[in-house]
Amino acid sequence: MESSHRPVSWGILATGKIAQTFARDLAEVPGARLAAVGSRRLESARAFADRYGAEQPDAAAAYGSYEELVADPEVEVVYIATPHALHLENARLAFEAGKHVLCEKPLTLNAAEAAEMVALARRHDRFLMEAMWTACHPVVRRLGADLRAGRFGTPRHFHAELGFRVEAPPEDRMLNPHLGASALLDMGIYPLTLAHLLLGEAEALHAVGVLSEGGIDLDVAVTGRYPGGALATMKASMTSWSSRAGALATDLGRIDLDNFHHPTHATFTPFAAGGSNDRDGRGDPVHIAGDEPVLGLGYGNEIAEVGRCLRAGLRESPLVPLEQTVTLMRQMDDLRGQIGVRYRVDERNA
Secondary structure: OOOOOOOEEEEEEOOOHHHHHHHHHHOOOOOEEEEEEEOOOHHHHHHHHHHHOOOOOOOOEEEOOHHHHHHOOOOOEEEEOOOHHHHHHHHHHHHHOOOEEEEOOOOOOOHHHHHHHHHHHHHOOOOEEEOOHHHHOHHHHHHHHHHHOOOOOOEEEEEEEEEOOOOOOOOOOOOOHHHOOOHHHHHHHHHHHHHHHHHOOOOEEEEEEEEOOOOOEEEEEEEEEEHHHEEEEEEEEOOOOOOOOEEEEEOOEEEEEOOOOOOOOEEEEEEOOOOOOOHHHEOOOEEEOOOOOOOOOOHHHHHHHHHHHHHOOOOOOOOOOHHHHHHHHHHHHHHHHHHOOOOHHHHHHO
16 A cells, blocks of 8 residues: 555646646645646647646656556556547556556446446556546535435435537537547536436436437437436536536425536525425525535545545545446436437447
8 A cells, every 4th residue: 555645646648628627626636746747749748747747846747658658657647638439548558557547537438348447447456436526526525415314305306407519620529429529428427427426326317319410419408217206307518508507406495506517515495394486485595515625626626536545545436436437327328329329339339
């Protein structure tokens, strides 16, 4: 087991937008350092290392290939920030080099690939976690614990939506089916995960969607039934601007997240029994905050969770268990099938 006092040394694989956000939050996490960055272009890696390693006492290394990045003995864990379609091959590269892995969501393109990545991690005895920072977010964790304790009553209906207008050329990863483009996989994974965290594993899910000429889902609406008779409605869009709101109605009141994607807090508003859904029936709102600070935009909390797990000798996180990740991938496989979206890898795994 590593010394609990030794900083966790990170390697970042790829230098795109999500990697830059991750690097900014990494700087907010005590006991974590950027050791190296790898890109397919050395110039990009050097610029990234200079920018995000500038505040460190020691410089971050820059590599012009992913192979060089995972070979660096200073790198303990690799954060994979490439398009979805490349995650499995990138993770295999890291595991074979003896590195632990935090892989961007979704873990892979389908459940078969996700199961293969999990098997690789176990074969190499390495830590693996999907970068589902929502599951590590202090507000979400507090809300989930309070719901399980029955503090806010019995959940009856959950709603969340996430979307923004994507304006990009067809070859961009957000629109290119060969790179795993999908409103469901890019945005829909968040409300699906939050519903799972708050309500439990879905008993039934149904979807309708609008597809692009290239065959990817641009807009998706999902309805679900969850344990105890709770229902959910969830939306993801690449053509319109959503509210990013999340809400959970219970038999005692209503919980609101003004931005479930990056919550600062939640609010529970109780309603009087037998009353009406108006201001006269409302009680005083209850503020729901996390038990620890939000680090950066929330990516810092998943970074801290990886560090905690590594120093405890764990091979998966209890907050983002691998079984949960694969379960959600299976759900998205089924939903993609319902709306008619398939990837080449689906044919290989059939």
